[in-house]
Amino acid sequence: MIDVLFVAGSTDWKIGSAFSSRHDRRNSHAGWAVRGEDGAVLIVNAVLEAPDTAAFSFWPTADLNPYHFMAVSTSMSSREVGSALAMLVGYNSRTGDKDRPLSGASDAIGRLLDTDKVIAPGGLRVHDTQTKVTVQPGCCCGLEDWREWLDVTDGESLWLGHDPSPRVEHTDRLVRLWPDGADAQEATGQPIEIAVGDLPGILHSVQKELQGFLSLTRQWAMGHVPTLAEDLAAKLDEDLGISAPLPGTTGHHAP
Numbered sequence: 639m640i641d642v643l644f645v646a647g648s649t650d651w652k653i654g655s656a657f658s659s660r661h662d663r664r665n666s667h668a669g670w671a672v673r674g675e676d677g678a679v680l681i682v683n684a685v686l687e688a689p690d691t692a693a694f695s696f697w698p699t700a701d702l703n704p705y706h707f708m709a710v711s712t713s714m715s716s717r718e719v720g721s722a723l724a725m726l727v728g729y730n731s732r733t734g735d736k737d738r739p740l741s742g743a744s745d746a747i748g749r750l751l752d753t754d755k756v757i758a759p760g761g762l763r764v765h766d767t768q769t770k771v772t773v774q775p776g777c778c779c780g781l782e783d784w785r786e787w788l789d790v791t792d793g794e795s796l797w798l799g800h801d802p803s804p805r806v807e808h809t810d811r812l813v814r815l816w817p818d819g820a821d822a823q824e825a826t827g828q829p830i831e832i833a834v835g836d837l838p839g840i841l842h843s844v845q846k847e848l849q850g851f852l853s854l855t856r857q858w859a860m861g862h863v864p865t866l867a868e869d870l871a872a873k874l875d876e877d878l879g880i881s882a883p884l885p886g887t888t889g890h891h892a893p
Contacts, residue, residue: 679767680832683709684844684851685774686760686781689725696743697862699724707763707774710781712850719858722851723747726874730756747863747870756877758782761798762844764815766830773815773830776800784844785879791837813837841884848880 690704700717702708710722731740731749740746750756761775762784776799790796790806790813798804805819811834817827832840852875859867875881 680830681765681767682840682844683707683763683765684711684760684781684784684847685763686710686722686725686758688721689728691721691724694724694728696724696727696740696746707760709763709847710760710851711847712854714851714854716854716858716861719851719854720862723750723855723858726750726756726758729759744863744866747859747866751866751869751873756782756874758878762787764830764832769828769830771817771828771830773798773804773817774802776802776804782878784848785841785884787837787841788884791834811835838884845880845884848878852880 685707688702688704688706688708689699691699691702692704697720698717699721700708700715702718702721708718708721714722727740727746727750730753731746740749758781759775759779760781761779763772763774765772779797779799786796790808793808795808796806798806802818805816807814807816807829813832813834814829815832816829852871855874856867856871859870863870
């Protein structure tokens with residue numbers, strides 16, 4: 639249950655390459671991590687809002703805090719994948735008064751497959767380990783739009799939701815992410831700075847994590863709804879824009 643037990647060590651060791659390599663491996667499941675010149679590590683996750691599963695019984699789910707963000711990654715457990723799919727089913731197949739209720743796992747996944755386009759409440763979350771600042775998606779931001787971050791490399795802005803209302807600001811070769819901005823003229827909190835040149839590598843690694851999630855989803859579906867497994871994987875792949883090539887990304891991380 640314990641990966642590493644840190645007993646003692648000098649400051650030189652803790653800020654050196656040995657500790658850094660262990661830290662990066664430990665956080666590789668979280669998305670993309672890079673050490674900045676100031677010693678900070680930026681961690682970028684693809685995240686999805688966790689569902690309230692108190693009354694959910696179609697398949698096992700993880701014990702997560704409802705409406706908090708969960709990382710979507712290559713290292714999710716089967717129950718975490720189940721939670722992600724419970725959120726997608728619940729968000730995309732809300733029934734009206736005249737609609738019949740869902741009757742089981744196959745019916746729930748079938749309803750998800752029938753939706754025009756899967757909406758996934760979430761997006762990209764960025765955390766600076768030096769300042770402890772986290773910029774996370776606001777309300778109405780969707781993980782299905784994660785590719786719009788490509789526009790930021792071309793100097794364009796990006797809508798990241800509201801309440802909070804994260805804001806993107808371009809400054810020369812840097813992108814500043816503000817945790818909250820009341821309007822286009824105001825931003826609050828301390829920003830996170832990302833080198834524009836790092837964005838392609840970030841998005842490439844985000845894609846790798848999403849591809850891992852897609853593979854885990856296919857495995858999950860083979861165990862719970864085997865006749866719908868391939869259709870489910872294809873639907874999420876297309877609607878969340880997972881496998882299509884990313885233009886201008888190499889996957890090389892900045893030193």
